[in-house]
Amino acid sequence: MRLLNRDDWYDIGRDLDWTLTYVDHAEAFPDSWSGNGVVPAAAWDAWDEPYRVTYHDYVSVQREKEGGAHAVREALKRANIFHKLDPAHTASSQMHMGTTCMVEQMAITMQSRFCRFAPTPRWRNLGVYGMLDEIRHTQLDMAFSHDLLKDDQSFDWCQKAFHSNEWAVIAIRNFFDDVMLNADCMEAAIATSLTVEHGFTNIQFVALAADAMEAGDIDFSNLLSSIQTDESRHAQCGFPAVEILMKHDPKRAQHIFDVSFWRSFRLFQTLTGISMDYYTPLHQRKMSFKEFMMEWVVTQHERTIRDVGLQKPWYWDEFLACLDHGHHAMQLGTWMYRPTLFWNPNAGVSRAERKWLNSKYPGWEDSWGVIWDEIIRNVNDGAAEKTVGATLPALCNVTHLPIGAHWDRHHVSKQMSVYKGRTYYFDSNVSKWIFDSNPERYAGSTNVVERFLAGQIQPMDLGGAVQWMGLTPDVMGDDAYKYRWAAEYKSPVPMAAE
Numbered sequence: 001m002r003l004l005n006r007d008d009w010y011d012i013g014r015d016l017d018w019t020l021t022y023v024d025h026a027e028a029f030p031d032s033w034s035g036n037g038v039v040p041a042a043a044w045d046a047w048d049e050p051y052r053v054t055y056h057d058y059v060s061v062q063r064e065k066e067g068g069a070h071a072v073r074e075a076l077k078r079a080n081i082f083h084k085l086d087p088a089h090t091a092s093s094q095m096h097m098g099t100t101c102m103v104e105q106m107a108i109t110m111q112s113r114f115c116r117f118a119p120t121p122r123w124r125n126l127g128v129y130g131m132l133d134e135i136r137h138t139q140l141d142m143a144f145s146h147d148l149l150k151d152d153q154s155f156d157w158c159q160k161a162f163h164s165n166e167w168a169v170i171a172i173r174n175f176f177d178d179v180m181l182n183a184d185c186m187e188a189a190i191a192t193s194l195t196v197e198h199g200f201t202n203i204q205f206v207a208l209a210a211d212a213m214e215a216g217d218i219d220f221s222n223l224l225s226s227i228q229t230d231e232s233r234h235a236q237c238g239f240p241a242v243e244i245l246m247k248h249d250p251k252r253a254q255h256i257f258d259v260s261f262w263r264s265f266r267l268f269q270t271l272t273g274i275s276m277d278y279y280t281p282l283h284q285r286k287m288s289f290k291e292f293m294m295e296w297v298v299t300q301h302e303r304t305i306r307d308v309g310l311q312k313p314w315y316w317d318e319f320l321a322c323l324d325h326g327h328h329a330m331q332l333g334t335w336m337y338r339p340t341l342f343w344n345p346n347a348g349v350s351r352a353e354r355k356w357l358n359s360k361y362p363g364w365e366d367s368w369g370v371i372w373d374e375i376i377r378n379v380n381d382g383a384a385e386k387t388v389g390a391t392l393p394a395l396c397n398v399t400h401l402p403i404g405a406h407w408d409r410h411h412v413s414k415q416m417s418v419y420k421g422r423t424y425y426f427d428s429n430v431s432k433w434i435f436d437s438n439p440e441r442y443a444g445s446t447n448v449v450e451r452f453l454a455g456q457i458q459p460m461d462l463g464g465a466v467q468w469m470g471l472t473p474d475v476m477g478d479d480a481y482k483y484r485w486a487a488e489y490k491s492p493v494p495m496a497a498e
């Protein structure tokens, strides 16, 4: 029997749809799930996926990818590569596993909603592949981490993190609950497919994969690259959805984009920013976080959003300023609150690293160097305990990140709003704008400080908070190099290094 060519049957297959007679269309595809809004039904005829895939092709390609990823995994398991890695780099992979694995799991649910509720059968059809992709990503993270459990209990947090109250995980969970699980299909297409997956995963998966390869962590690099090949494919489902919404409700599309771009950026800055500029060993760094962002997000994503008719977010200048500073603030904060982490953070401020930071970020010394100097003095005086934050920092009610951590230390401003008698605080005027534009959406959640003040954390000190976050002594963070890097500051700066 002769099989038809794919192009002869593809259009019929992807348009599999029928007129419902037993239920109303609005009941089967409620607006609250599809997010169709004012888009007329006929407009969906224009939805056209940028790539064509069939189940047969999909399975054979994915099978190859899985075979490749697991072959590398098995070979490296035997080579016992973990013990040869730089401890600063190890922190990157532990942070990635704990903060990303369950996001992949949440993405399965989001993609399955596309399968069921997306307003066109073409998108519903592609949602199946996206869902299978995300199952694979979750399982790869789990398999990788499981292999390393015997070497380091921090990898247990690959599965555990999202079931804990660890503060960084709360920030991530809050965002992805909002844009994956709480979002209708249209919103998820813009906030997740277009913004997170197309705009930002490159920086986590491409930049980090390059750094991991340089650091000799072939296993982690291989896992990241394998996942990214799926992300870059299924992220494209966002484009046709945005193009249709731009024709019928451009204001809504722009709003979803502006909100999700800021929130995604702040999280990626916190995670990838410190991984690239502080955890990657100096001689193995390929690009600074800012350089990567400028090339892969600012330039490329700027072109993409223009192509689909969106404008740059209104806060673009503030975003660029934040790009110079926010992750340095987060690095300082995470290192100072290291017992609240499930990895050992690297300070990354030896003299040579500091020189590199100043060359990439000219304002670094003025804003952050002076604070690190104080830390170094304490470490060298044998008082490392003074470098651990004793009280909790004020947190933003939208991003759940510390207030004062988005710009340099000269731009700490108090932003607040009162809604239904409760005062909400924000890390920036952008986060305040997000809240004010839809307060009901954000008003119900409480951040760690509010839970602390409500008496949910006992005893009411850092020890109580660490316990409440689920951190046990075997995984609780401490300086990656046990403060050895600070010793060189005991002697005066050599003339040649000035």
Ligand SMILES: [Fe+2]
Pocket (backbone or CB within 6 Å): 104, 107, 133, 134, 137, 227, 231
């Ligand atoms: Fe994924």
Ligand SMILES: [Fe+2]
Pocket (backbone or CB within 6 Å): 107, 134, 197, 231, 234
């Ligand atoms: Fe994805």
